[in-house]
Structures are given as C-alpha cells and as structure tokens.
Amino acid sequence: MNTQPARQFCFKCFIHFAGLTLAVVGSFAYLSFNPFKFFNSESISQLALYGSRFFPPDVHTAFLGKILKATFETIAISAIATLLATVISLLFAIPAAGKYGRRAKQVTRFFFNFLRSVPELVFATILVLAVGLGPFAGTLALTLHTTGVLGRLFGEALENHPTKAYDALLLNGSNAAQAFLYGTLPGVTAQFISYALYRWEMNIRMATILGFVGAGGLGQMLYYELSLLHEPQTASIIIAMLILIVLVDFISNKLRTLQRHNQG
Amino acid sequence: MHMRPPLNDPDAKRRFVYFVLGFIILWPLLQLAQFNPLAFFERSNLEVMGNFLSQFFPPNLELGFLELILKATLETLAMATAGTALALLIAVPLGLTMTYSLSISRLGPANGHRIKRWMRSIARLLMVILRGIPEIVWALLFVRVFGLGAVAGVVAISITYGGMLAKVYAEILESSNTQVSRALLLTGSSRGSAFLYGLLPSAGQELASYTVYRWEAAVRASVVLGFVGAGGLGQLMDQSMKMLNGSEVSTILLVFLMLVLFADYLSWYVRRGLS
Numbered sequence: 001m002n003t004q005p006a007r008q009f010c011f012k013c014f015i016h017f018a019g020l021t022l023a024v025v026g027s028f029a030y031l032s033f034n035p036f037k038f039f040n041s042e043s044i045s046q047l048a049l050y051g052s053r054f055f056p057p058d059v060h061t062a063f064l065g066k067i068l069k070a071t072f073e074t075i076a077i078s079a080i081a082t083l084l085a086t087v088i089s090l091l092f093a094i095p096a097a098g099k100y101g102r103r104a105k106q107v108t109r110f111f112f113n114f115l116r117s118v119p120e121l122v123f124a125t126i127l128v129l130a131v132g133l134g135p136f137a138g139t140l141a142l143t144l145h146t147t148g149v150l151g152r153l154f155g156e157a158l159e160n161h162p163t164k165a166y167d168a169l170l171l172n173g174s175n176a177a178q179a180f181l182y183g184t185l186p187g188v189t190a191q192f193i194s195y196a197l198y199r200w201e202m203n204i205r206m207a208t209i210l211g212f213v214g215a216g217g218l219g220q221m222l223y224y225e226l227s228l229l230h231e232p233q234t235a236s237i238i239i240a241m242l243i244l245i246v247l248v249d250f251i252s253n254k255l256r257t258l259q260r261h262n263q264g
Numbered sequence: 265m266h267m268r269p270p271l272n273d274p275d276a277k278r279r280f281v282y283f284v285l286g287f288i289i290l291w292p293l294l295q296l297a298q299f300n301p302l303a304f305f306e307r308s309n310l311e312v313m314g315n316f317l318s319q320f321f322p323p324n325l326e327l328g329f330l331e332l333i334l335k336a337t338l339e340t341l342a343m344a345t346a347g348t349a350l351a352l353l354i355a356v357p358l359g360l361t362m363t364y365s366l367s368i369s370r371l372g373p374a375n376g377h378r379i380k381r382w383m384r385s386i387a388r389l390l391m392v393i394l395r396g397i398p399e400i401v402w403a404l405l406f407v408r409v410f411g412l413g414a415v416a417g418v419v420a421i422s423i424t425y426g427g428m429l430a431k432v433y434a435e436i437l438e439s440s441n442t443q444v445s446r447a448l449l450l451t452g453s454s455r456g457s458a459f460l461y462g463l464l465p466s467a468g469q470e471l472a473s474y475t476v477y478r479w480e481a482a483v484r485a486s487v488v489l490g491f492v493g494a495g496g497l498g499q500l501m502d503q504s505m506k507m508l509n510g511s512e513v514s515t516i517l518l519v520f521l522m523l524v525l526f527a528d529y530l531s532w533y534v535r536r537g538l539s
Contacts, residue, residue, distance in 0.1 A: 023345055024345055024346065026342070027341070027342035027343075027346040027349070028342075028346050028349075030339070030342040031339065031343065031346060031414045031415065031418065033346065033414070033418060035350065038415075047409060050408070050409050072296055073297065075293075076292075076293040076294075076296035076297040077297050079293055080290075080293055080297050080299060083290070114521075117521050117524050117525075118517070118521070119484065119488050121400075121488045121491055122488075122501070122517070122520075125491070125502075125505050126316075126505075129309070129312050129316060129508075130303075130304060130309055130312075131300075131304055131309060132306075132309060134298050135296070136297060136298045136299055138297075139297045205398065209398050209400050212400060212404065212491060212492060213491060216297070216298070222401070222404075226405075226408075238397060238401060241396075241397065242393065242396045242397055245397075245398075246392055246396050249396075
C-alpha cells in the first residue's frame with residue numbers, strides 16, 4: 001500500500017499522461033472519428049430507427065427449433081474441438097516438457113506458439129477452403145488454436161511436476177510409457193482437466209461466432225439471416241447467443257467456487 | 265523363484281466403462297458437427313487448398329502492398345486504442361455503480377434503499393448484455409449503420425470491452441482492501457471521495473494494469489473485426505482471402521503475428537512498470 005505523502009508534482013507522470021493522451025487523440029484523428037460530433041441527434045435517431053427494426057424478435061416455434069439445433073451444433077463444435085485438442089496437445093506436451101531433449105522442446109514450443117497466435121477466425125477461413133462450408137471447418141479451426149494454448153499449458157505443467165513417482169517406477173523396471181501413465185499422469189490430470197474445461201468455456205463463446213466465415217453453428221445462422229435483412233430473426237439468434245454465453249459463464253463460475261470450497 | 269507381479273491395470277473395468285460411456289455421448293456430437301476427416305482428401309478441396317497454400321511462398325513484398333499493410337496496421341492499432349478509450353467511458357461509471365464496496369445501503373438502513381439496489385441490479389444486467397454479446401456481432405450490426413470501416417469496429421470494441429472492464433473493475437474494487445473506503449463511508453463521506461481516497465490508492469495499479477491488458481486483447485480483436493468489414497488488417501486479409509491470393513495472405517499473417525508480439529511486449533512492459 002502507498003504510505004508516502006502526496007507528491008507535489010511528478011514530471012514522469014506528466015510525461016506519461018501526455019503520451020497517453022496523445023496516443024488516444026492521435027488514434028481518433030487517424031480514424032477521422034470525432035466522438036463529440038458522432039453522437040448528434042441525427043445519428044442517434046438513425047441508430048434508434050435501425051434498432052427498432054430488430055423488435056419484436058421472432059419467436060415462432062419452427063424458428064426457435066432451428067435456433068436450438070444451431071445451439072447444439074455450436075456446443076458440439078466446441079466440445080469436439082476441445083476434446084481433440086486435449087488429446088493432441090497431451091501427446092505433444094511430452095516433447096514440449098523437454099522429455100526428448102532441447103531441440104524437440106524448442107520445436108514443439110514454437111509450433112504451439114504459432115498455433116496460439118493465429119486467431120480461430122483466420123484458421124476457419126482457411127479451413128473452409130480445405131474441407132468446405134460447415135461445422136467441420138469450425139471444429140478444426142478451434143482444434144488448431146486450442147491445441148496451441150493447451151499444449152503450452154500442459155507442457156509447462158508436466159515440466160513443473162515432480163518426477164519422483166516416474167523415476168521410482170522406472171527404477172522398478174516398468175517401461176517409459178507405463179511410468180508416464182501411472183507415475184506422472186495421475187498427478188497432473190486434475191490440472192489438465194481444469195485447463196481443458198476453461199478452454200471449453202472460451203471455445204463455446206468462440207464457436208458462436210466462427211459461423212461468420214461459414215463454419216457452422218449459431219454464427220452462420222446469424223450471418224445468413226442478417227444478410228437477408230431478417231432483423232427480427234437476427235434478434236432472436238443474438239438473444240440465444242447471449243443466453244448461451246451467460247449460462248456457460250454462470251455454470252463455470254459456480255463450478256469454480258465449488259472447487260475453491262473443496263480445496264478449503 | 266522370482267514371481268512377476270500381474271501386469272493388469274487394477275482399474276481396467278472402470279476405465280473401460282467410462283470409455284464406452286464417453287463414446288456413446290460423443291457419437292451424436294460428432295454427427296452434429298458433421299465430423300468428416302475424409303473431406304480433406306476430396307479432389308476439388310485438395311486442388312483449391314494446394315493452390316492457395318503453395319502461393320504462401322514467397323510472401324508478397326511489393327512496395328505498394330506493403331504501404332497498404334502499414335496503413336491497415338496503424339488503423340488496427342488506432343481502432344484498439346480508440347475503442348479502449350471509449351470503453352473506459354462506459355466502464356468507469358458502470359463499474360462504480362456495480363461495485364458492492366461503495367454501497368451505502370450495505371452499511372445499514374438508509375433512505376432510498378430499494379431504488380439504489382434496483383440501480384445496481386440494472387447496472388449488472390446492462391454489463392452482462394454488453395459483455396455477453398461478442399464484439400464481432402456488434403461490429404456486424406454496426407457496419408450496416410456506419411458503413412464499412414473502422415468506426416463500426418471502434419464502437420463494437422467500446423461496447424463489449426466497456427462491459428468486460430466494468431465487471432473486472434467492480435471485482436478488483438471488491439477484492440482489494442475495502443476497509444478504508446468503508447470507514448470513509450461510515451463517517452459520512454460521499455461515494456465519490458470514498459472511491460478516490462479509500463479505494464483508488466490501493467487498487468489503482470491493478471486497475472491500470474488490467475486496462476492495459478484489455479488494450480492488448482483489443483489489438484487482437486480488432487484484427488478479427490475486419491472480417492466483417494470493420495477496417496484494419498482483418499479487412500485486408502478478408503479481401504485477399506476471398507481472392508485466394510495466398511502470397512498476400514501470408515504477408516498479412518506475418519505482419520499480424522508481429523503486431524500481436526509487439527502489443528504483447530508493450531503491454532508486458534507497461535504492466536511491469538506499473539507494479
């Protein structure tokens with residue numbers, strides 16, 4: 001906590017503040033976007049008119065059924081992608097933890113970092129070319145990105161895990177695979193599962209929008225309906241998205257508090 | 265005589281049951297996601313993909329194109345910065361309304377108790393809606409009002425990130441040392457001064473640090489926003505993608521990776537300076 005008396009004038013703070021202001025003002029200037037002129041009565045009434053086209057949302061049973069199916073598709077995309085990524089990154093996490101020497105570690109880490117820094121949507125656009133429009137492309141795109149994220153986390157967890165049990169099994173004559181499966185894996189499983197679940201939560205959120213480039217799920221439906229200027233239908237889909245995301249958020253929060261209570 | 269211990273997995277039966285159960289659950293999911301690895305090997309797909317990927321090398325390094333990329337990169341950075349700045353305008357009032365550590369009604373009976381509690385619930389609901397809808401959805405909607413370009417992206421970022429920042433601000437203010445602000449409120453100071461003198465000194469660094477982190481995330485997000493026409497590098501990538509111009513895509517991808525690294529580094533540097 002700050003226990004020093006208030007200072008009179010801080011030159012460094014002044015410079016930092018000036019730099020920050022300059023960056024913000026410069027950004028608005030570069031985009032020629034003036035927020036003060038932007039929110040005038042004309043543009044607000046235009047926005048209100050546009051917004052009113054979305055009401056009331058379409059709640060016909062047939063359409064709601066379609067939304068439900070797309071929602072399940074979204075969940076399926078995210079679940080399969082997370083599962084696949086977990087398996088793949090588990091395999092590659094072993095070299096990434098340095099079990100096969102330095103070179104293998106560097107190569108796998110670079111590979112994971114690359115996968116991690118390319119956004120899902122970019123993968124999705126490329127994969128739509130490779131496997132055609134539809135949820136499969138979205139699943140693969142999510143898998144690639146998630147593999148990068150989970151692989152790095154898994155590798156670090158494996159590297160930091162104490163090797164005593166593994167070594168003891170090796171010394172007693174089991175082979176490396178057995179020693180890994182019974183000596184190392186049980187110790188890191190809980191952490192791995194919590195990483196994977198956390199990623200699944202993020203992936204559900206991501207899977208809702210991957211459809212914008214034609215990769216299935218709620219997003220594809222949204223894009224389609226909005227292209228046809230079906231605003232009430234779009235509104236229902238957005239509400240479904242919101243409910244899905246909020247629900248997932250709520251469940252994961254509850255689980256996290258539960259876990260915290262169990263750990264004391 | 266040496267006896268070999270049995271090499272059976274003692275837990276084999278249970279593992280087998282779990283495996284089968286998992287597969288039964290997984291099967292309909294695979295159907296729903298139209299999981300079909302054979303699609304990779306279809307003739308037409310292979311051709312398109314092969315052509316596209318083979319163009320990745322060498323990347324397009326023509327001067328005119330690089331100039332275009334530079335402009336788009338600056339636009340992306342400007343979008344993130346302007347979007348985060350506008351998000352603050354939403355997040356600060358919303359976060360201060362939401363946080364329980366500035367709640368006077370929590371201290372004891374007060375006037376207008378119910379109205380204030382309603383206010384807080386409404387602020388929370390607003391926050392959930394703002395941050396619950398992904399920024400790219402807002403961008404898609406706003407592109408139709410403001411036209412193609414960065415403005416829709418800035419507004420989209422400011423809305424979603426305003427909600428996210430508000431939530432985290434409220435949480436930080438609740439988890440930091442609240443005794444000072446509580447004491448101030450109890451002795452009759454206003455909520456504003458309780459925040460400024462009671463909470464900000466201890467929580468200020470964390471608040472600023474999270475804001476910088478959000479800026480970094482906004483850089484990454486603003487790239488993606490371009491895919492629905494909201495300006496920046498993403499829009500450029502989308503155009504090259506649609507024309508199946510692999511060499512342009514690979515250049516943009518490289519620049520994008522460098523931009524993310526740069527934002528990462530800058531944010532790390534600033535946050536280290538803050539702590």
